[in-house]
Amino acid sequence: MSRLVMKFGGTSVGDVERIRRVARIVAAERKPGRGLAVVVSAMSGETNRLVALTDDAGKGLSGPAFDDEYDVVVATGEQVTTGLLALALRGMGVPARSWQNWQVRIESDTAHGKARITGIHADRLGAAIDSGEVAIIPGFQGVTHEDRISTLGRGGSDTSAVAVAAALGAERCDIYTDVDGIYTTDPRITSKARKLERISYEEMLELASLGSKVLQTRSVELAMAKRVPVRVLSSFVEPGEAGPEAGTIVCDEDEIVEKQIVAGIAYSRDEAKVSLKGLTDHPGIAAEIFGRLADANINVDMIVQAPSRVDGKVNMTFTMPEREADRAAALMEAARDTIGFESIEVKKDVSKVSVIGVGMRSHVGVAKTMFEALSKRGINIENISTSEIKISVLIDSSYTELAVRALHTAYGLDAA
Ligand code: ADP
Ligand code: ASP
Ligand code: MG
16 A cells, blocks of 8 residues: 655635535645655645634734643634635535544644644554545644644745655655646746756755745655655646656755756745944853853854954844844843943845855855856845855845845856
């Protein structure tokens, strides 16, 4: 018996007509000896609507007083879609039923709003799909050991799908979305973006974590850890139209024959920069600053320490997600005397642009190409960070698109 997991994102199930098309795509994948589990997102816009309702009803509340009931509300979007898809399939004569998370038991930890899946009891689910019935499962949600509903963070249905695929020992996890695969960069930024036939787990992990929201980062981590082959493809074509080679496969690096030096370019506008000026340079200053930020659960990304114009003084600049910037600045301000700095500056209109590719391990000159391409367009680099397979720069956010397009051309990624 083989098993396949299919996942459909918000726009793919955006209205009942689209849900009917999804039902046709699912029906076309049914064949004797293959069990099908389908993970669905909420209809597009629905999660945002639900989030806004909780913000309104829970005004003034935060943390444990808010997060668990936020999950109860926002998880409902996915439940609706499971029932609608099951009905559409039944209407076509395909046996199908919905399974809520507490019925499968997709267990998670208790970090409401950003929970992690800790285990899936897939025996009953596996037996049901092996009997020929299509199982429809809501993405994004889990159940805690306290029997409370949890959600996995925005975009979390991708992670649900990969986790279900791993638990069922599925041959593959097909992620259907509103683009026909993974591109060299976000196709919304440049029409020259090229669809990749294959991309390695490592590269996709960097792309996702550096801003390409086509897959949730955690889903790629999980696919890599559990060796689940993932395919990303479009739900906007009728079954059979796209052919068996449709989409992009996320797989092991060894399975990719033609390796590019740079596989793709990611960008993130959700960045902010805090600069502390005129710090007295002494051992322990970095521990003092970043210890405080870590204790407050603020995830710092790029860090640059540079000498100031005044002897013995340094400036420290660090970046974090934009929503954390004010909190970080307030923390620093509160400890101004202990840390000992002269001034503080917060800049929110910054973006991070990153080039990613496993080929960087063995090629020199990748950074040079990046810096030259940006300087030719007069784009100033405010921070740089590198790892084995990526280079990221922080720039003024008004240049985001220009930078992505310039780099796309500079690395020879433009479609013919
Ligand atoms: P879904 O609702 O199906 O989960 P998402 O909106 O989460 O869909 O992800 C699909 C979107 O990801 C695309 O519409 C595209 O604009 C964006 N995207 C960003 N980077 C890339 C990339 N490198 N390749 C393909 N799509 C990308
Ligand atoms: N519906 C959730 C969201 O909008 C989860 C998902 O679509 O993956 O974030
Ligand atoms: Mg998504």
